[in-house]
Amino acid sequence: MTASIRYRIDLADAANHRYRVTLTVPNPARVQLFSLPVWIPGSYMVREFGRHLSGLSAQQGRRDATLTQLDKTTWRVDTAGRGALTLSYEAYAFDHSVRTAFLDDSRGFFNPTSLCLRVHGQEGTPHEVRLAGLPAGWDVATAMPALAGVRHGFVSADYDELVDHPFELGHFWRGEFEAGGVPHEFVVAGAWPSFDGERLLADAKRICAAQISFWHGRGKPPFERYVFMLNTVEDGYGGLEHRASTALLANRRDLPRRGQAAASDGYVTLLGLISHEYFHTWNVKRLKPAEFVELDYGQENYTRLLWFFEGFTSYYDDLMLRRAGLIDSARYLKLIARTISGVRGTPGQKVQSVAEASFDAWVKYYRSDENTPNSTISYYTKGSLVALLLDLQLRRAGESLDALMRRLWKACPNGALTEERVLAELTELGGAALAESLKGWVHGRDDLPLDAALAAAGVKRSEDKAAWNAALGLKLSEGPVTGVQVKSVLTGSAAAAAGISPGDELLAIDGWRIRRFDDAQQWVTEGQPFELLLVRQQRLRTLTVKPLAAPALERNLSLAPDPQASAAALALRRAWLGD
Template sequence: MTIAYHVEIADAHAHLWRVTLTVPRPAPLQRLSLPVWIPGSYLVREFARHLSALEARQGTRAVALTQLDKATWQAACDGRGALVVTYLVYAFDTSVRAAYLDAERGFFNGTSVCLRVEGREEEPHTLTLGALPRGWQVATAMPAQPGKARAWTAADYHELVDHPFTLGRFWHGRFDAAGVPHEFVVTGAWPGFDGERLLADVKKICEAQIALWHGRRRRDVPFARYVFMLHATEDGYGGLEHRASTALIASRRDLPRKDAPSGNGPADGYVNLLGLISHEYFHTWNVKRLRPAEFARLDYARENYTSLLWFFEGFTSYYDDLVLVRAGLIDEARYLKLLAKTVNGVLGTPGRTVQSVAQASFDAWVKYYRCDENTPNATVSYYTKGALVALALDLALRAGGHGSLDDLLRRLWQRSGGGAIGEADIVDVVRAQAGDAIADDLHHWVHGTDDLPLAPLLARFGVTLAPDASAPALAAALGLRVSEGPVSGVQVKTVLRGSAAERAGVAAGDELIAVDGWRVRRLDDAQAWVAPGARFELLLVRDQRVRRVDVQWPAQPARPVQITLDAQAPAAAVALRRAWLRP
C-alpha cells in the first residue's frame, strides 16, 4: 500500500472538500502536517487555517489526534492497521496558490489539501477523486494510474504537491512543441474566445524556449507532458509555476477573440497574457529544476531563504517578453516599449538606492508579498531590477564577443545537471565565459544600489534610451501614487521618498480635495490652471481634519524614459541587435 489521498466534494455551496488520508504502517506517534507556504510564492500563508473536523481511526478504533502547533498533528497509533484520517478543507481562495470549490468549478494545490506524513515523504503517494458533477472534467499533469479512473500517482510527496488540479467544465486544446504533448485548459472564458489562436501563439512560445534551453537536443526536454491551466475572471492576473504545469489567472477581456480586428498587432492585454504564459513556462527550467541551492531540500514548515531570486525570478522576467519578440508574436518596437515600462518601474522606485536586488531576494518573505505605503521607498523588486540585471549582462556579453546570456544559461544547466546552484556557480560560469571584468560587474549590479549602465549598453545595439520629451503628469511630478478615494475621488496611496509631495507634508492616506480653491476629483485636472514649476495650495483631509499645504511643482521633475530603435545606427550595431532580438 502507498500513502493515499481521496479528495471529494463535501459541499460545493459551502466550498468544502473532504479529504481522506490513508497511512499504511504508521509510526506509534505519527506526525502529520500541512505546508505553511507553496513553492514559488514566498510568503507564509498558513493553509492549515482552512482545515477542520479532523478525525482519525485504525480499523474501528478512534485514534487520538493532538495538535502540536499551528499546522502539525500527532496521532497515537497502536500498530494495528492503517491510519485513516479525514478532514474538511474550506476552499474559497480564487488565487493560483491555494484551493477553490463551488458549483461551477474546483481547483486545488496539494499544499492546501494534502497533509504531509512526516518521515514518509520519499515514498510513493497516490491521489483519487470522488464522484464529480455531470459534465465535469479534470486537468492535471500528475501521471495517471493505469487502469483506474480518476486516480493518479506521484513518486513522493514533493511531486504530489507540485501538480495542481483543475476541475469543472472547461475548454480544452492540445498541441505538440518539439515533439512534446502540451495541453491548455481554460475556465470562465466569454463566448467568442479564440482558442485556436491561443494554442498557435503558445506553441511558438514553447518551441522558442525549448530551443533556447536545449538547442538541437530536443530529446532532453525535462518533462514528457505539460499542462497550462487558465482561469479567466472579471479582473485578475497571476500565475504559479510547477514542474510540468502552470496555474494562471487572467482577465476575460485579455483572451483573444475570434471577432478581434486585424492589424496593429495583438492588443496590450493579450500581449500581457502571453508574457505571463511565457514567464511561467520558462520557470519549468529556471527555478523548478535549475534552482537555488537553498531549495535543494524544501522545508514546508517555515520560510526558505535565498538571495538568488534576482536570478530565478528576475532573469525569467527578462526572458518572458524577449521570447515573444523572438517567437514573432510582437515586433521589435513593441518589445522596446515593454522594456521601457520595466526600466521606468525601477527608476520610479526610490528603494532601488536603499536595497540591493540580492537583499530584496532574501527579504521577499517579509517585504515583497507584504507591500505597504512605504514599500517603493524601502525596497526594489527582484523581478524588475533582476530583469534589468539580466539585460545588462546579456548586452555586455554580446557586445564584448563573449557569447550571450542564452549560452550562459545552457552552461549552467549542463554544469548542474539541471539541479541546484549557488551564486558562486553563476559567477564561475560568467568568469569562464567572459572573464573577470564582467563577473565583477555582475557582482556590483547584484549587490550594489547604483543604477545600471543601460543607455551605453543599448547604444551599442542601435537602441536609444532617453528621457521622454513630454512633461510628466502632475501626480507623477510631485512623487504621488493615488487612487480613487471615498470622498474626494483622490486618495494618496504612496508618497515617494525625496519628492515634492513629501517636502510639502503630504502623507499616505490623505484625501486630496482642492487645488488653489478648486475642487478636484482627479489631481491631474489641476494642470489646466497650474503651470509646471509653479507653487499652489493643496487642500486635503487627514483623520477627518482639513489641512492646507503649499506645494512646489518641481522645475525639473524626473521624466520617464523611452527606448527606441536608432534609425541611424551603424551596420555593426544593427547586426548585434538582430542577433539579440532575432537569434
C-alpha cells in the same frame, strides 16, 4: 512493493466551499506525525494553509486514535499495533488565486499544499489522489500521471511531486498542441463565448517551441506532458510555476477574440505571463537555488538568488515573445522602457540591492504597503534589467546570456545553483571583469549603466514628461468621496516635502474641486507652488506643494531603434532581438 499514501478528495460540499479529505496511511509509525505546508514553492510568503483545516479526526480500524495538535500546522497520532490509519478533515477553499484552493458549484481548483497533509517519514513513498463527488459534467485537468484503472485517480512518486501538481476542475475549454515532440494541453475557465482558443493555442505553441529550442536545440524537454491551467476573471493577474504545469490567472477581456487581428496590450501581457511561467520549468523548477534542493515546507526557505530565478526569467519572458515573432522589436523596446522607468522611479532601489530584496521576499515583496516603493526594489523588475545589461555586455564580447544559461544548465546536473557558480561560469565566458561587474549590479544600490549598453546595441533614447502625479512623487488610487486618494508618497519628492501622507483624500487644488488629479493642470502654472486641500482622518488640511526644480520622476524613457547606428551596433541588435 511499498503501499501508497492515499488521499480521497470529495467535492460533495462544493456549495459551502469545502473539500472533504480522507487520508489513508497503510503502514503508520508508532507515533505518526502529520503537517500541512505553510507556504507553496514559487510564492515566497508564509500563508498558513493549516488555518483552513477543520474537523480533523483519526481512526485505526474501528478505534478512534489519539490525535494531538503540536503547533499551528503539525499533528501527532499515537497508533496501536499494526493496521492502516485514516485521517478525516475538511478544508475551506474560497481563494481565487493560483496559490491555494477554491471550490464552488461552478468550478474547483487546488494545490495539494492546501489540502494534503504530509506524512512524516513516508514522504518518499508513492502518493495517490482520488477525486470523488464531482458534479455531473465536470472535467479534470492536471499533469499528475493517471492511476491505472481508477477513474479520476492520479499518482505521484513522492510527496514533493504530489504538491507540485495543481488540479483544475469544472467546465472549461480545452485544447492541445505539440512542441518539442511533447504533448501540451491548455485549459481555460471562465472565457467569454467570443474567445479565440485556436489563436491562443497557436501563440502558446510558438512560445513553447522557442523555449525548448533555447534550452535543448533539437532535443526534448525534461517532461513527458505539460498542462497550462488558465482561470479568467473580471479582474486578476498571476501565475505559479510547477514541474510540468502552470496555474495562471488573467482578465477574461485580455483573451484573444475571434475576428480580432491585432494583439491588444492585455493579450501581450497574458502571453508574457505564459512565457514567464513556462521558462520557470527550467529556471527554478530544475535549475534552482542550492537552498531549494531539499525544501522545508514548515518554514521560510531563504535565498539571495531570486534576482536570477525571477529576474532573469522576467527578462526572457518578453524576449521570447519577440523571438517567437509574437511582437515586433518596437513593441518589445517599449516593454523594456516601461521596466526601466519603473525601476528608476522607485526610491527603494537606493535602499536595497536585488540580492537583499531576494532574501527579504518573505516579509517584503508579498507584504507590500504604502512604504514599499521607498524601502525595497522588485527582484523581478531590477533583476530583469540586470539580465538585460549582462546580455548586452556579453554580446559585445561575442557571447550571450543565452550561452551562460545553457552552461549553467549543464554545469548543475542536480540543479543546485549558487552565486559562486554563476560568477565562475561567467568568468570563463566573459572574463573576470564582467563577473565583478555583475556582483556590483546585484549587491549594489546604484542605477544600472543601461544607457551606454543600449546605445551600443543600436537603440536610442528619447525622453517624455512623466504624468503629473508621478513627477510630484504621488501614487494614487480611487478614493471613497472625491475619487482621488494617496496610495504612496515617494521619498525625496515634492509630495513628501509638502507633508502629504498615504491615505490622504485629495479634495481641491487652488480652490477648485477635483475628481481627477490631472484636471488641475488646466489651471495650475507649471513649476509653481499650489494649495492642496485634503482630508485626513476626517479633518480638513491645506498644504502647499512646491514642485521640485528637477523632480526625480521628471522623465520616462522611450526607446527606439537608432537608424544611424554603426554596423557593429546593428549586428548586435539583430543578434539580440532576432531581427
